[in-house]
Amino acid sequence: xxxxxxxxxxxxxxxxxxxxxxxxxxxxxxxxxxxxxxxxxxxxxxxxxxxxxxxxxxxxxxxxxxxxxxxxxxxxxxxxxxxxxxxxxxxxxxxxxxxxxxxxxxxxxxxxxxxxxxxxxxxxxxxxxxxxxxxxxxxxxxxxxxxxxxxxxxxxxxxxxxxxxxxxxxxxxxxxxxxxxxxxxxxxxxxxxxxxxxxxxxxxxxxxxxxxxxxxxxxxxxxxxxxxxxxxxxxxxxxxxxxxxxxxxxxxxxxxxxxxxxxxxxxxxxxxx
Numbered sequence: 589x590x591x592x593x594x595x596x597x598x599x600x601x602x603x604x605x606x607x608x609x610x611x612x613x614x615x616x617x618x619x620x621x622x623x624x625x626x627x628x629x630x631x632x633x634x635x636x637x638x639x640x641x642x643x644x645x646x647x648x649x650x651x652x653x654x655x656x657x658x659x660x661x662x663x664x665x666x667x668x669x670x671x672x673x674x675x676x677x678x679x680x681x682x683x684x685x686x687x688x689x690x691x692x693x694x695x696x697x698x699x700x701x702x703x704x705x706x707x708x709x710x711x712x713x714x715x716x717x718x719x720x721x722x723x724x725x726x727x728x729x730x731x732x733x734x735x736x737x738x739x740x741x742x743x744x745x746x747x748x749x750x751x752x753x754x755x756x757x758x759x760x761x762x763x764x765x766x767x768x769x770x771x772x773x774x775x776x777x778x779x780x781x782x783x784x785x786x787x788x789x790x791x792x793x794x795x796x797x798x799x800x801x802x803x804x805x806x807x808x809x810x811x812x813x814x815x816x817x818x819x820x821x822x823x824x825x826x827x828x829x830x831x832x833x834x835x836x837x838x839x840x841x842x843x844x845x846x847x848x849x850x851x852x853x854x855x856x857x858x859x860x861x
């Protein structure tokens with residue numbers, strides 16, 4: 589058996605144990621899923637309330653905003669199931685228990701990712717899929733093989749980009765340790781920004797959420813491409829053709845995230861215990 593096969597087998601065993609541990613207490617698990625559904629419903633209610641006071645937001649109608657919300661929210665919710673616990677590495681750093689990860693014949697990041705699979709958040713993901721499904725039927729999309737491919741790439745890129753943000757936040761914790769809330773401003777704050785049309789952002793937010801933390805490519809830019817909408821006046825260079833760049837943006841974000849992670853692990857000197 590090759591080293592790669594052994595590692596894959598070990599990760600499968602870890603993931604299976606995490607899944608079984610969450611399904612033991614069925615009532616508790618069901619309540620957790622229900623809570624995640626309600627959390628997502630509250631966020632969608634914000635969109636619904638806004639559109640009961642205005643006819644459009646950033647030049648977008650309610651179904652178009654729902655499409656934006658659905659793509660971005662699907663990306664974040666599924667990435668949170670897979671990577672949402674990674675940025676909690678501070679609890680291992682403070683307790684000095686991260687050293688145990690270094691003793692096992694697996695990558696530290698791989699162990700951290702498989703240390704928890706938050707199935708309780710699938711309710712949030714399911715609600716996102718429902719909103720996205722409704723939006724796809726409510727908007728006017730000229731369906732073609734290229735459009736279907738763009739939608740699939742947009743969803744995969746959205747999940748990957750948010751996952752990279754969680755990994756980058758974890759890498760920064762090696763230096764910041766007690767600044768989890770600060771990095772949450774970019775992960776969870778990025779989630780909220782991704783659900784808004786970038787055309788309503790001021791110059792500072794455009795720099796933050798289009799360039800520095802490019803969450804505009806998780807929902808807004810793919811939405812422009814799917815609907816073939818013209819570039820907004822506030823961002824005249826951001827046309828619908830940039831929707832195809834979402835996978836490249838996700839790859840670049842992962843390059844930076846893994847750079848932060850590698851820098852952090854090299855900086856780490858142990859728990860000192």
